[in-house]
Amino acid sequence: MNLNKSLSSKEDSGVIVFAYQNMGILGLKALLKNGIKIHQVYTHKDNNNHNIWWNSVFEFCKEKSINCDYDENYTHREIFNNIKNFKILTIFSFHYRRILPEYILELPLNGCINLHCSLLPKYRGKAPVNWQIINGEKKSGFTLHYMTKDIDEGDIIYQFETQISHDDNILSLYRKIESSVESYLNESIINIVIGKISSRKQNISEGSYYSTR
Numbered sequence: 001m002n003l004n005k006s007l008s009s010k011e012d013s014g015v016i017v018f019a020y021q022n023m024g025i026l027g028l029k030a031l032l033k034n035g036i037k038i039h040q041v042y043t044h045k046d047n048n049n050h051n052i053w054w055n056s057v058f059e060f061c062k063e064k065s066i067n068c069d070y071d072e073n074y075t076h077r078e079i080f081n082n083i084k085n086f087k088i089l090t091i092f093s094f095h096y097r098r099i100l101p102e103y104i105l106e107l108p109l110n111g112c113i114n115l116h117c118s119l120l121p122k123y124r125g126k127a128p129v130n131w132q133i134i135n136g137e138k139k140s141g142f143t144l145h146y147m148t149k150d151i152d153e154g155d156i157i158y159q160f161e162t163q164i165s166h167d168d169n170i171l172s173l174y175r176k177i178e179s180s181v182e183s184y185l186n187e188s189i190i191n192i193v194i195g196k197i198s199s200r201k202q203n204i205s206e207g208s209y210y211s212t213r
Contacts, residue, residue: 013087014039015193016108018071018096021054022178023115027094028060030185036193039086041068042079044097053171076101083107090193093147102149110195112147117177119159120145121207124152129177131210133170140164142177144184144192146199151209155199157192160184 014037019027024043031038043057061068074082080103091112093100105112118128120143132140141161146154160180164173191197 013037013089013109016083016086016088016091017041017094018043018092018098018100019057019094020044020097021057021095022174023117023181024057024094024096025055025060026178026182027092027115027185027189028057028064028066030182030189031092031193032064033186034190036189038066039088040083041066042071042074042096043068045070045072071096071098076104080104080107089195091147099151100147105147105149110193113157113192114145114147114152114154115181116143116145116152117141117174119143119161120152120156121202121204124207124209126210126212128210129173130170132164133168133173138164140173140177142181145202153202153204155201157197157199158184158188 015031016039017024017028017031019025019041020043028038028041041057041061043061046052046056058068058070071079076098084107088108090110091100091104091108093112093114095115100112116128117140118124118132119139119141123131129140139161141159143159144157145152146157148154162176162180
């Protein structure tokens, strides 16, 4: 299914993507595969002090001729001014590390959507995969949810659960989650972009929050 067929009267409509690491690339690939226009991508600069095991969103965008810039070059107000005149159907956050302000969250027609690597409301916050391994959890997965001013508290669109085996580490668990994310987004991203999806509220009282590891 092609977006242009569903929105023939809105050929200038598209999405804004805030993306980093492999999850960001998976999201971008799903959008491209389904013919969805990507107005602009913002990503992060890598920290050379980190053990970098992921691929570069910036290099992927350069290869695919997608407009991309480093988030660190702008304030959020500058990003808002850069994107406010686009016809934005949805804003996606795939492993983006900053909290988007409400004035950006209010821009798209069909909401802002975040990919989070835990079964929300558990493990809200930063480094959820790391904390799940550290805490000896038996299951993990990912949650796609609407973004609000409160961190990882928006209504849930979809969850996928996977088991954490005895010999899993952070990287192997990421690989499991990446595979399920890729499969789901390739199938469902059109309906997400055009707003033909259902959602359910989180029960935050049953959840947990973790900060930087």
